[in-house]
Structures are given as C-alpha cells and as structure tokens.
Amino acid sequence: MAGGTQTTTDYIQHHLQNWVYGRHPDGTWGFAHSSQEAAEMGFWAIHVDSMAWSIGLGLVFCWLFRKAASKATAGVPGGFQNAIEYIVEFVGGTVKDSFHGHSKLVGPLALTVFVWVFLMNLMDLIPVDLIPYAAQKFGQYALGMDPHHVYFKIVPTTDVNIPAGMALGVFALMIFYGFKVKGPGYVKDFILHPFNHWAFIPVNLFMEVVGLLAKPFSLALRLFGNMFAGEMIFILIATMYSAGLILGIFGGFLQLGWAIFHILIITLQAFIFMVLTIVYLSMSHEDH
DSSP, rough: OOSTOOOOOHHHHHHOOOOEEOOOTTTTTOOOOOHHHHHHHHHOOOOOOHHHHHHHHHHHHHHHOOOOOOOSSSSOOOHHHHHHHHHHHHHHHHHHHHHSSSSSSSHHHHHHHHHHHHHHHHHSSSTHHHHHHHHHHHHHHHHHOOOOOOOOOOOOGGSHHHHHHHHHHHHHHHHHHHHHHHTHHHHHHHHSSSSSGGGGGHHHHHHHHHHHHHHHHHHHHHHHHHHHHHHHHHHHHGGGGGGGHHHHHHHHHHHHHHHHHHHHHHHOOOOOHHHHHHHHHHHHOOOO
C-alpha cells in the first residue's frame, strides 16, 4: 500500500483515518470518502472500525473467561486455566491494595478494564497493512466502493473516542458512588475544601471542579496518546518498505524490535488504566 503513486503523506493519512458512517450534508446516509466528508458528518457519525473491533474484542474477552470458568477443575489445571487464574489473582491483588471501600463492582470492573484494554492494544502488533488491505478488497467487491476511499483502523484505543467513552463511564461511576457514599457531604467537599470558610467557596469550587474533570481527561488522553504514538511509529517504519531493498530489510528489523518493546507498552497502558480506575473509585468511596 505504500508503493505506487501514493505518497508517504497520503499513506500515513490513509492509515490514520477511521472508516466513518454518517449523514452527509445533503441528507443522505453513507460512508465518508475522505477526512473532510467525515468531519462534515458531525458528532453523531459512527466510526465503524473502532466500534466493530472494540465490541468484538469485548465479546472475545467474555468468551475466553466463560470458557475458562466452564472448564475449571479442582485437579491439576491446564495452561489456559492457569493463565486466566493468574490474571484474576493479579487484578484481585491490585484491587485489594488500591481500593479501600466496599463494593462488589470494582473487582469485576477492574478485570474487565484490564483485559479489554489489553486486547484492544494488542491489535497494534498486527502488520499495519494486512487487515486494512483486506478491508479495501471487501469494500470494493462487497460494497462497490472505491478501495482508496475505504479507511480501516484496527486499534480501537488509537481512536480517542474509545478511551474517552471508557473514561466517561468511570467518571459517571465516580459521581454515582460519591453521592451514594457521602450523600450531601459530597457537595460539601466541593464548596468547603480545602478552605473551610464560606468566603472561599468560589475558589474551592473552581479548584475541586477542575481537579474532578482532570481525572477522566487524563485517563483517556494518557491511553490514547501512548497508543497513537506507538501506531505512528509502526506506520513510519512501514513506509521504509517502499524505499528499496536495503531500507526494507532494515525496516523489517526495526518493526520486529519495536513490536517486542511494544508488548511492554500495551500491557503497561492497560495496567495504568485499570489502576487509575480503581484509585478514582476508591477516592469516591472515602468518607471523611
């Protein structure tokens, strides 16, 4: 895909564009054929690729853990059961160390967040041209579309909407548990903290609201920024394949090295998202 008449800039922009479905300015519905058309569709446009991969990988997570639970044995466990049990124990230990409230939701939520984010990040290790090329052929022969207008990203966490949606879900739980645990005292925390005097209510309110809103923003942008940077490096290395045999071979070694190192990054980002989720919900459960 990097060869032919397509420039390096076109190649990079094509890989960074989502496959968007929405309403065109003339009132018709369909897929966007360019980034400009995608922008014109507005807020309610759907990123088909991000939605499909995130939902699909969520179902994979449910299937894997259901399979492990249904085949669990009290005897000598197999390798698959051992791996699932290790993940559950690891997440359970993290929740025990970081969460200081009482909730039956936080443990399963932390497990879901960790595995789901890890699976979405893991898609970054698939060669950058493999699935997008297959999507172009599908769009060409099944949907009658120009293959150059078929955009397909396979890493949901490099689409800011996915991390932002997950962060908003955590934010909603923070607000819910804040009111559930503290009641009216939750509002008091905003207006009389850190300065316990009525004259400082505007200052307290500004500081606390900014601090509260910073949590979902940091949660979403940290995951998105790291994964987007990793994907960009893979794409830039892939452009070397069209620059001749020597650079192509060198690019292959770079891809392999970056992929090995990226395994640490995708795992670490999933862990950080899980830990911050636990910590934020633990703060919402604190009743002073």
